Amino acid sequence: MDPDLRLLRELGEQLGPPTGQPPADLRHRVFSATDRALRPQSRARSRLWQTALVGAAAATVVAAIAVPMVITRSGDDRPPPATAEVARLAAARAAAAPAAAARPDQFIYTESVVLYLTVDGRPAQPSAAGGPLLVREWRSADGTRDGLVRERPLDQPEATWHDETTTGCRDGYQTTAVPGWRVSCAPGSGGSLPVDADAMLAYLRRSGTSDDQAFDNAARVLYLSQHTPAVQAAVFAAVGRIPGVTVRPNVVDVTGRSGVALAYRSRDAVTELVFDPSTFVYLGVNRTVIRLTLPSQATGPAPRILIRQAVEHVAIVDSIGSVQ
Amino acid sequence: MIRGAVGIDAEAMRAARTDPDRFADLYDRYAAQLYHYAYQRVGAETAADVVADTFLAAFAQRDSYNPERLDARPWLFGILARKLARHFRAEKTHYRALLRTATESAVDGHADRVTARVTASAVRAPLVAALSKLSAGDRDVLLLIAWCDFSYDEVAAALDIPLGTVRSRLNRARRKVRAALGGIDPTGEA
Numbered sequence: 001m002d003p004d005l006r007l008l009r010e011l012g013e014q015l016g017p018p019t020g021q022p023p024a025d026l027r028h029r030v031f032s033a034t035d036r037a038l039r040p041q042s043r044a045r046s047r048l049w050q051t052a053l054v055g056a057a058a059a060t061v062v063a064a065i066a067v068p069m070v071i072t073r074s075g076d077d078r079p080p081p082a083t084a085e086v087a088r089l090a091a092a093r094a095a096a097a098p099a100a101a102a103r104p105d106q107f108i109y110t111e112s113v114v115l116y117l118t119v120d121g122r123p124a125q126p127s128a129a130g131g132p133l134l135v136r137e138w139r140s141a142d143g144t145r146d147g148l149v150r151e152r153p154l155d156q157p158e159a160t161w162h163d164e165t166t167t168g169c170r171d172g173y174q175t176t177a178v179p180g181w182r183v184s185c186a187p188g189s190g191g192s193l194p195v196d197a198d199a200m201l202a203y204l205r206r207s208g209t210s211d212d213q214a215f216d217n218a219a220r221v222l223y224l225s226q227h228t229p230a231v232q233a234a235v236f237a238a239v240g241r242i243p244g245v246t247v248r249p250n251v252v253d254v255t256g257r258s259g260v261a262l263a264y265r266s267r268d269a270v271t272e273l274v275f276d277p278s279t280f281v282y283l284g285v286n287r288t289v290i291r292l293t294l295p296s297q298a299t300g301p302a303p304r305i306l307i308r309q310a311v312e313h314v315a316i317v318d319s320i321g322s323v324q
Numbered sequence: 325m326i327r328g329a330v331g332i333d334a335e336a337m338r339a340a341r342t343d344p345d346r347f348a349d350l351y352d353r354y355a356a357q358l359y360h361y362a363y364q365r366v367g368a369e370t371a372a373d374v375v376a377d378t379f380l381a382a383f384a385q386r387d388s389y390n391p392e393r394l395d396a397r398p399w400l401f402g403i404l405a406r407k408l409a410r411h412f413r414a415e416k417t418h419y420r421a422l423l424r425t426a427t428e429s430a431v432d433g434h435a436d437r438v439t440a441r442v443t444a445s446a447v448r449a450p451l452v453a454a455l456s457k458l459s460a461g462d463r464d465v466l467l468l469i470a471w472c473d474f475s476y477d478e479v480a481a482a483l484d485i486p487l488g489t490v491r492s493r494l495n496r497a498r499r500k501v502r503a504a505l506g507g508i509d510p511t512g513e514a
Contacts, residue, residue, distance in 0.1 A: 002498075005470050005498070007505070008466070009470050015364040017360060020360065021356055022356060022358075022371075022375060026376060030380065
C-alpha cells in the first residue's frame with residue numbers, strides 16, 4: 001500500500017471507537033423509531049415489537065440483577081482512594097511552593113535529565129546514544145522570541161553541546177518538532193493555564209476524545225508550568241479524578257530516585273508522574289510509548305520507546321544562556 | 325459478515341417491504357461498520373445520531389430499494405455520507421480538537437517534541453490538517469477507500485457518481501495529502 005494511504009489507514013485506526021460495537025441502546029433507538037413510523041398504518045404488534053418487549057423485559061431482569069454490579073462498576077470508574085490521596089498530597093505540596101512571575105521578555109529556563117531509549121537498542125534520537133542526557137531549555141515567556149535547547153550526555157561534561165533553536169511566533173505561526181510543518185501560535189505558556197481542579201480537568205480533556213489524551217496532556221502541562229505552582233497543584237488535583245489512574249509504588253525516575261507514581265495506561269503509552277514518596281514533590285515523568293504508527297515499523301514488531309525526564313532546576317532568566 | 329455473500333441484502337430489503345422486522349437483519353449486519361466510520365469522522369457524540377438517522381432513512385426507503393443492488397453496504401454508506409454532510413461543523417470541530425492536541429505535543433516541551441518526532445504525532449497532525457481542508461466530496465471518496473476498504477466501484481455506487489469522478493477526486497485528495505506530508509520524514513530519522 002502506498003505510504004499516504006497507509007498513514008491514513010493508521011490514522012483511521014487511531015480515531016475509531018474504543019470498542020468495535022455501537023452503543024448498546026442504538027439498536028433499540030432505531031427500532032423504536034421504525035416501529036413508531038409503522039403505527040399510523042395500524043400495524044398489529046409486530047414480531048419486532050414483540051422482540052423489543054422481550055428484550056426490554058430481559059433488560060429489566062438483567063438490570064435488576066446487575067444493579068449491585070453497576071454500583072460497583074461506578075465505584076471502579078472512580079480512581080481508587082490511594083490515587084486521590086497521592087494526588088491530594090502532591091497538590092498540597094505544589095501549592096505551598098513559591099510562585100515566580102516572568103515578564104513577557106524573559107525566558108523560562110528548565111534543566112532536566114532525559115533518557116530516550118528503545119528496547120531494541122536503537123536510540124530514539126541519534127544524539128541520545130542510549131544514555132541519559134542533560135538538557136537545558138530556554139523558552140520565551142510570551143512565545144515571541146526564539147528559544148534554545150542544549151543537550152549533552154550527562155556523564156560527559158566535556159562533550160560538545162548539541163543545540164537546537166525553537167523558533168518563536170512570527171506572523172502568527174511557529175515551527176514544530178515535525179520538519180516542514182508550521183502551526184498557528186499558541187498563547188504563552190503557564191500564565192493562561194487554569195489554576196483550579198475543575199477547570200484544569202476540563203482543560204486536560206478538551207481534545208474531547210478520551211482520557212488517554214488527558215493524562216498525557218497533564219504531563220505536558222506539568223513540564224510547561226514548573227514556575228507556576230498553582231497550575232501544578234491544579235494538574236495534580238485534576239489527574240486524581242481521571243478514571244483509570246492508579247498508584248504505582250517503588251518506581252524509579254531517570255536519576256535513580258525512588259518514588260511513588262500516578263500512572264495511566266492509554267492505547268499508545270504508559271505514563272507515570274513520579275513523586276518523592278515522603279514529601280510528594282513532583283520529580284518527573286516516565287513514559288513508555290507502546291504503539292508507534294510509523295510506516296517503516298508498521299509491518300514488524302514496534303519497539304517500545306522509553307522516555308524519562310526529571311526536572312532538576314527551573315528559573316526565570318533575562319536571556320538565553322543564563323541559568324539563574 | 326462475508327461481503328461476498330451478496331444477495332442476502334437484496335433479499336432482506338425485499339422481505340422488509342412486507343415484513344418490516346426483516347430490516348433488523350440489515351442493521352445487525354452493518355451497524356458496527358457504519359458506526360465505526362461515523363465515529364472516525366465526527367467523534368463519539370455525533371456518531372450515534374448519524375447512524376440512527378441513516379438506518380431510519382434506509383428504512384423509509386425500503387420500498388424503493390433497487391433489488392439489483394445485491395450488496396446494501398454501498399447504499400447504506402451513501403446515506404451515511406449524506407447524513408455526515410449535515411454534520412460538517414461537528415466534523416470540523418472533531419478535526420480541530422485532534423489537531424490542537426497533536427499541535428501542542430509538537431511545539432511544547434523538549435521531551436514532547438522528541439516524542440512527537442518518533443511517534444504517530446509526526447504524521448497525525450499534518451494528516452488531520454489536510455483532511456480538514458479537503459472538499460467534502462474529495463474527503464468522502466478518500467476516506468471510504470482508506471478507512472472502509474471500498475473499491476472504486478463501491479465508492480461510485482455509494483456516492484452516486486461516475487467512476488471517472490471517483491478517480492479524479494481520489495487523485496486530487498491524495499495529491500493534497502501527500503503535499504501536506506511533504507518535508508516530513510515519517511521514519512523519524514530526520
